[in-house]
Amino acid sequence: MPKLTIDGKPVEVVDGTTIYDAARKHGIRIPTLCYLESIQAIGACRVCVVEVEGARTLVASCVMPAAEGMKVITNSRRVREARRAVVELLLSEHNGNCQTCERNNDCELQAVAFDLGIKEITYEGGKTKADVDSSTEAIVRDNGKCIKCRRCVAVCTQVQKVGALFPQFRGFKTVIGPAFGRDLDAVTCIQCGQCAAVCPVGAIVEKDHIGRVWTALDDPTKTVVVQTAPAVRAALGECFGMPAGTLVTGKMVAALRRLGFDTVFDTNFTADLTIIEEGMELLSRLKKAVKDKKPAALPQFTSCSPGWIKYVEHFYPEFIPNLSTCKSPQQMFGTVAKTYWAKKIGKKAEDIFVVSVMPCVAKKYECSRPEMNDSGVQDVDAVLTTRELGRMIKQAGIDFTSLPDEVVDPIMGVSSGAADIFANTGGVMQAALRTAFEVITGRELPFENLYIEAIAGMEGIKEAEVTIEGTLPEWSFLEGVTCKFAVAHGIGNAHRLMENLKSGKSSYHFVEVMTCPGGCIGGGGQPRLTTDAIRKNRIKAIYKEDAGKKVRKSHENPKIKQIYGEFLNMPLGEKSHHLLHTEYVSRDRV
Amino acid sequence: MAAKTCTCSLEVNEQELLKRLDDVLNDYKGKPGALIPVLQITQKMFGYLPEVALKRISRKLDKPFSEVAGVVGFYSFFSTVPRGRHLIRVCLGTACYVRGGKQVLDAIKKNLSIDVGETTTDRNFSLEVARCFGACGLAPAITVDDDVHQRVKPARVKEILEAYLPGKAVKRVKSPGKKGGRK
Numbered sequence: 001m002p003k004l005t006i007d008g009k010p011v012e013v014v015d016g017t018t019i020y021d022a023a024r025k026h027g028i029r030i031p032t033l034c035y036l037e038s039i040q041a042i043g044a045c046r047v048c049v050v051e052v053e054g055a056r057t058l059v060a061s062c063v064m065p066a067a068e069g070m071k072v073i074t075n076s077r078r079v080r081e082a083r084r085a086v087v088e089l090l091l092s093e094h095n096g097n098c099q100t101c102e103r104n105n106d107c108e109l110q111a112v113a114f115d116l117g118i119k120e121i122t123y124e125g126g127k128t129k130a131d132v133d134s135s136t137e138a139i140v141r142d143n144g145k146c147i148k149c150r151r152c153v154a155v156c157t158q159v160q161k162v163g164a165l166f167p168q169f170r171g172f173k174t175v176i177g178p179a180f181g182r183d184l185d186a187v188t189c190i191q192c193g194q195c196a197a198v199c200p201v202g203a204i205v206e207k208d209h210i211g212r213v214w215t216a217l218d219d220p221t222k223t224v225v226v227q228t229a230p231a232v233r234a235a236l237g238e239c240f241g242m243p244a245g246t247l248v249t250g251k252m253v254a255a256l257r258r259l260g261f262d263t264v265f266d267t268n269f270t271a272d273l274t275i276i277e278e279g280m281e282l283l284s285r286l287k288k289a290v291k292d293k294k295p296a297a298l299p300q301f302t303s304c305s306p307g308w309i310k311y312v313e314h315f316y317p318e319f320i321p322n323l324s325t326c327k328s329p330q331q332m333f334g335t336v337a338k339t340y341w342a343k344k345i346g347k348k349a350e351d352i353f354v355v356s357v358m359p360c361v362a363k364k365y366e367c368s369r370p371e372m373n374d375s376g377v378q379d380v381d382a383v384l385t386t387r388e389l390g391r392m393i394k395q396a397g398i399d400f401t402s403l404p405d406e407v408v409d410p411i412m413g414v415s416s417g418a419a420d421i422f423a424n425t426g427g428v429m430q431a432a433l434r435t436a437f438e439v440i441t442g443r444e445l446p447f448e449n450l451y452i453e454a455i456a457g458m459e460g461i462k463e464a465e466v467t468i469e470g471t472l473p474e475w476s477f478l479e480g481v482t483c484k485f486a487v488a489h490g491i492g493n494a495h496r497l498m499e500n501l502k503s504g505k506s507s508y509h510f511v512e513v514m515t516c517p518g519g520c521i522g523g524g525g526q527p528r529l530t531t532d533a534i535r536k537n538r539i540k541a542i543y544k545e546d547a548g549k550k551v552r553k554s555h556e557n558p559k560i561k562q563i564y565g566e567f568l569n570m571p572l573g574e575k576s577h578h579l580l581h582t583e584y585v586s587r588d589r590v
Numbered sequence: 591m592a593a594k595t596c597t598c599s600l601e602v603n604e605q606e607l608l609k610r611l612d613d614v615l616n617d618y619k620g621k622p623g624a625l626i627p628v629l630q631i632t633q634k635m636f637g638y639l640p641e642v643a644l645k646r647i648s649r650k651l652d653k654p655f656s657e658v659a660g661v662v663g664f665y666s667f668f669s670t671v672p673r674g675r676h677l678i679r680v681c682l683g684t685a686c687y688v689r690g691g692k693q694v695l696d697a698i699k700k701n702l703s704i705d706v707g708e709t710t711t712d713r714n715f716s717l718e719v720a721r722c723f724g725a726c727g728l729a730p731a732i733t734v735d736d737d738v739h740q741r742v743k744p745a746r747v748k749e750i751l752e753a754y755l756p757g758k759a760v761k762r763v764k765s766p767g768k769k770g771g772r773k
Binding site: 157162163164165166167168169170177178179180181187188589590 | 645649653654655656657658659660662663664670
């Protein structure tokens with residue numbers, strides 16, 4: 001437990017703590033552009049330099065461990081001048097234009113430059129070559145703006161275990177990107193957008209769909225309908241300075257109406273629909289395995305997270321049969337809106353324009369998958385990230401914080417609390433169990449307040465098991481069977497889980513995977529920068545939304561009963577099969 | 591001393607070489623720091639680093655392809671394009687440069703009609719520049735494969751290269767080593 005002083009203030013920290021962490025813990029802010037809490041501390045950007053008494057040079061505080069008796073100065077003329085020089089050098093290479101950059105006012109380089117009081121760039125020299133890669137559906141990279149902090153490399157290789165990005169070439173010609181400086185579509189990328197979520201500048205961003213949404217809103221021949229994923233309501237407020245975890249469901253609905261959407265629905269509705277279909281699919285696989293003693297693809301994997309789907313297709317194609325065939329709630333929504341609801345309002349599928357608001361970047365990719373057109377046209381036409389919706393609201397001059405609370409439109413806006421928790425890691429599993437257990441036993445899931453703590457937290461892989469007792473006659477073959485579940489979030493954790501499954505080290509009946517750490521609330525399209533503390537706040541807000549709902553189980557949603565009565569007939573029926581289920585393809589790994 | 595640059599790539603087909611690569615990878619699998627030695631061996635086997643080999647290395651060593659590519663692109667000794675049987679490196683380090691390394695390079699370019707980074711059409715020579723072999727006392731220096739040629743004059747270039755033409759027995763020149771190379 002070394003004792004040291006930082007700016008004269010005595011502090012004591014645990015062994016191995018860096019100066020940067022020690023300072024931050026004691027309320028002293030040190031600027032940085034490359035540090036990422038618990039993911040990366042590599043001293044790459046040199047902005048976090050501090051003075052240590054007796055040391056010959058300034059030291060990068062994010063990599064220097066605090067030591068006994070150390071005297072650290074974070075704010076001296078020497079430190080300030082060094083930081084200014086470092087940032088000026090970065091700016092001298094940075095091939096960006098703040099006014100037209102989508103990170104304007106949301107850029108860490110801009111903020112650091114302002115905080116350091118940089119008034120002019122005294123260094124002259126080459127600019128990084130502008131090289132825009134928009135080869136993929138979801139992600140746009142511009143190497144000219146890249147400051148080579150390597151945060152994207154850390155999340156892509158360590159957190160997500162995908163490894164699409166790495167420093168290429170050498171010296172001034174270094175670029176951070178796919179192998180040999182190729183475009184992103186030439187390599188294996190799951191489009192999760194975690195790189196875009198941690199980029200300090202405008203070098204990695206989502207593909208902009210704002211333009212096509214405005215065009216649709218201006219087109220009088222189009223009925224423009226919007227759906228919002230559950231995770232958006234727990235984060236959108238952050239775009240307007242509200243604290244993380246502020247629920248803004250009502251204001252969000254009000255803002256969407258003011259933007260001109262004809263109908264404001266909720267992805268939650270099709271999240272409930274997903275639970276019915278996916279729950280019944282699980283039960284039918286269990287029946288096949290336990291009662292009929294036939295081979296069944298167990299464990300069943302959830303299929304809501306498009307990054308995870310693409311990951312399995314590239315890295316574990318042998319497990320494709322294990323993926324639930326259910327489309328994600330976003331895609332079910334698109335199909336149902338352009339068939340069931342279109343018929344209700346007397347419109348054709350091509351006259352309806354479906355916009356999703358998602359915490360996700362991969363959803364942009366998902367809606368463009370060629371098989372996602374069961375309504376006869378592309379089921380979902382545009383996907384806005386939470387950040388993009390925030391920008392649209394600003395573009396329209398809407399004063400978000402003073403909006404009244406409004407409620408969503410009926411039918412495809414009605415949802416249960418089970419749908420809300422789709423946003424959190426462990427949420428889809430909990431929602432599915434609330435319904436499946438009740439189908440089998442006729443009784444409520446035996447957990448206090450329907451909340452299964454064992455699979456709710458931030459641990460990377462969570463496991464739970466339920467022994468089924470008191471089954472209804474139809475499900476008596478499951479009597480006494482212990483069902484095992486696992487939940488993973490972040491593809492790095494999913495990778496561990498898959499390796500355990502492959503080696504036989506673990507076995508489960510049902511596995512939920514969400515691509516992003518924390519689940520959708522930590523998605524690649526959420527307001528930046530998502531830390532663990534922010535994840536926890538958003539998760540809490542979502543559970544609050546669930547607890548506040550009268551209906552907390554998907555099968556009790558009256559509008560779900562209605563859609564089966566009027567349109568789909570029965571879960572896993574022919575119409576469901578055609579409209580709500582999909583298939584996957586084995587993909588190469590580069 | 592390391593084995594001479596292998597020229598068998600011209601005689602052995604790629605499938606056979608990939609099979610040999612698999613043996614190498616099995617030896618190195620799971621060992622820390624395996625990537626660079628494996629890349630060196632692969633380059634010797636194939637004469638360059640073909641993408642099919644790099645992909646195999648990436649999978650077997652469980653390293654992302656982007657990382658393998660990053661390492662290959664970082665070091666100038668690695669090449670992803672086929673090379674000639676003999677690799678000429680001309681030192682343009684400070685000592686060699688001031689003592690006429692540039693003129694030697696120009697003479698070689700003219701003699702072979704290729705530029706830096708290129709290979710002659712008969713695939714006999716590839717040309718690269720280097721920064722210091724540690725033979726500054728004998729500047730200007732060039733290497734052909736593992737042979738170091740010292741105090742090279744532009745007029746001597748033709749004679750040096752002739753020894754490496756197909757059918758000629760290669761006259762080996764002893765490397766000066768560390769001690770002999772510096773004064």
